[in-house]
Amino acid sequence: MLTIKCPWCGDRDLTEFAAGGEGHIARPLEPATQSDAEWGDYIYTRKNTKGIHYERWMHAQGCRRWFNAVRDTVSDEFLAFYKTGEPAPKVEGDGS
Amino acid sequence: MSQSYRLESGGKIDRAKPLSFTFNGKSYGGYQGDTLASALIANGVKLVGRSFKYHRPRGFLSAGSDEPNAVVQLEEGAYTDPNTRATVVELYDGLKAASQNCWPSVNHDVGEINSLFARFLPAGFYYKTFMWPPKLWMWYEERIRHAAGMGVSPMESDPDKYENLYTHCDVLIAGGGPAGLAAALTAGRTGARVIIADEQDQMGGALLSSHDEIDGKPAMVWVEETLAELATMPEVRILPRTTVTGYYDYNWLTALEKVTDHKGPGNGGDSVRQRFWKIRAKQVVLATGAIERPLVFAENDRPGIMMASAVRTYINRYGVLPGKEILVFANNDSGYLTAIDAIKAGARVYVADVRANPQGDLVKQAEALGVKIYRNTAITGTRGRKAVTGAEVMELNEDGTDVVGSHYSIDCDIIAMAGGWNPTVHLFSQSRGKLRWDEAATMFVPKEGVAINPSRSVGCCNGTMNLGAVLAEGLGAGVRAARDAGFGDGSAPEAPTATIVAEEPVRAMWEVPCHGHKKKFHEFQNDSTSADLQLATREGMLSVEHTKRYTTTGMGTDQGKTSNVTGLGIMAAAQNRGIPAVGTTTFRPPYTPQAFGAITGQNRRELFEQNRTTSMQPWHESHGAVFEDVGDWKRPWYFPKPGESMHDAVQRECKATRDGVGIMDASTLGKIDIQGPDSLQLLEMLYTNAWAKLGIGRCRYGVMLNEHGMIFDDGVTTRLGENHFHMTTTTGGAARVMGWLEEWLQTEWPDMQVYCTSVTEQWAVATISGPRARALLSELTDIDLDVDSLPFMGMTEGNVAGVPARVYRISFTGEVAFEINVPQAHGLHLWETLMALGEKYDICPYGTETMHVLRAEKGFIIVGQDTDGTCTPMDVGMDWIVSKKKEDFLGKRSFSRSDNIKGNRKELVGLLTEDPKIVLPEGAHIAAETDPKPAMGKYTKAAGHVTSSYMTPNITGPDGEGRSIALAVLRNGQSRHGETITVPLMDGRMVKALVTEPIFFDKEGERTRG
């Protein structure tokens, strides 16, 4: 079972968290001006990365805060945790 | 009492404590410290059970958890435990065990006839024989399961208690043999928190069965001294009878502790029977030892053919000499340890060694003691039906691929196989560690682990077999693991000296040659032979995973602990490639079987899942409510009167509410208190309609969409103040909606100043509904209920039944209705007061079923029942709730996506069956076209399905009585009102129904507003 470090609470078991999928997908500021393709990208298209993945988690059974993590989807190793709104850290091996 | 195979002295059993037990109904004696296996062997019992496929007689192969053969049904009734390995069952007084997989008895087994048809039961026989016709597969499978059945499950509830226990430690050590104890010692000395677990009842591992010496003293003295020192360390926990069963990510391991199994059923007192540990360890030391592997020779499965190390364990640990004439069959020196101990214990001993000319220290010692050694020799067949009585041996040719010359016959009652050792790499593999094939040692050893699961393998599980090196490795791993967990500097003490013997190399011989077609088993429990593996190869199974499934190799309760590597060796030879190229199957948890009871632990019955109940629950229970689960809530479903069926009760409740006044417990509705200067802005984004003009004290219905434009919840929100709202959600969606609000506020709109608080459980809610609701409520409140003062969709505060209340005039029934909210603690008082005063109004309590019927009469949707995540507000006929003026709200942009505007959408409609007495099943499909006699293979498309369907007394059919109504989603349904559609039912009936608008009662809504 993964250990996840909530930026607010520290190391906790995976079972306390809810996964929120790929991170850094901003809601378009003016949806009405979006083409179907652009809007479709926003609601559907995800990278499905093999390797370094920037993703969202929420400490559901704890402080209920959303935050971001960088995880290697092959090894399941977490490389970084950071608060929502903070810039994504650059990690070694990030091919994106 | 005859324990004719028990030695006069020796062993770690307590001869002062004799025990009696029964096996297959017959009484036997043993001693405290015995296992069921050692006690049976002491009594000369060799035949224990029957094999899975051929029902061949089988005995004991091992002395530990790797046992594939001697699986028994332990105890009876509620306490019965199937597939228990006799080799790990600690004997207790009164133990009852029986053979399994045999009928009528182990000595006379009808299924043995399978053995005669063996050539019709080749590898893959399930797949080849029972493929077709598909209908018969069920029949076949039932027969196979019966014939091949292992033990029998208990039919009663498990009377024992179990628990889960969570803990953290710095260093977890799996295995309490010399390597594990050494690691515990040095890790413990640093002050680190250490857990050491071992599956046996006492620590020592292989040393319990050996004559090794450490620092010139018996090795068990070192074990005792080590345990004594560990006992002084407050941070060290020693867990005997505890198997580390699973190794998961981030060093999260599970372990099963058998706390009172050894005392026998019902003798555990207040203790739990088993404890399931969930351990998060900063560092792990794996000291899991090694498992001896059998030799795959002709007819190697007769009772009495055992592992050499097991024979040694029975002699040294249990004081049992399993046979009088013992033939050791070896391909390495370790078999000679058995020969030496056996001849010293008084047996006549022979060794057949496949090596050309073994001359190691142990070989010479054995020879000097009088052991007769046949070098360059193979066993080519065995004798004896229910127990081995002899073997035939022949000389090997130079490359070991054939036997030559004439054969000798050797009389023996035990054959001890010493086929080399497999490091127990199961846990390491579970941790996703990679293995390396050591060709010289013929074993898989740990190569490298993964970063997230820091572990060290030490001792035999690391391929280190020499005791001195084992101790050094353990001592070193202990300090380094502690250091990496933050304790000590990692410097290890000098290792003690230990017995050293010069050993010669093993000679790998994965399949021992013989003349003629004789069965050579490499996997005993599933009767998998070398010929099966070779057949699998010939039929194209090259992947080890395919072969495993085709031959069922390694799929028994022992998970192929003994058979795995020999099987790979035979496959490699058949495929003409090396063992590393064949690869290994995946080791999966659990290492040994674990009972569901232990995994479940205390999470049974009321502790399995929480039951949420409202403050009015005591009244519901005492008035006979039948409950249904809604999320975690128990909600009254209906309130039957004596003798009433559900149908009767619901029809009565439906009518009483429309005619007079009904009362429902609505406390479970989700409630969220929303405050802050940006509350309104948040609502405008969450809901499709406009909120700015909602006055204080006014309520408004809203639907929430996801960004795909689909409905995911609905409810009424009330403005309590300029910047203060009270939102309600569906009962099941409360947590989801709360999470939705939090997510948007935190991740997209962090600048909005809004505070959301779940207040679901702060308010108890009684809803009274019906033409007499106002009259009833007016008797117990100071609130002016006049329609001008408290109009439909209004809210006011005041006192009801003497307690402060918020009264909302909202209605889910279509009647004049009041949702009376009081602080949770007053809920029961409110309900009881309403019921008492309501008596003269014939007040009728109703449950969720009646609520569903009444709202369906009005065509009010239930999100998740009438919608399914593909429904827009327009699809359910709620165009009116979508603001045309708002520039943006969640989901809006998706309305104009091509897929949503292309038409042909499923839309909500009403259905009235031609026969008013037929209640369509919910979920029934509506056929697009119907053909009374469709050709085979011609299918008609579904045009939609029934989402809600009820019988109601409030809508009358042609006969003046109640009739059925239904809601459905139907392609282009909104333009098909008046058409007749067909609903084919499972029983073959084709039910015709009229499509209507989705409302059946008081279409103008006059009753609601009155």
Ligand SMILES: [Zn+2]
């Ligand atoms: Zn947290």
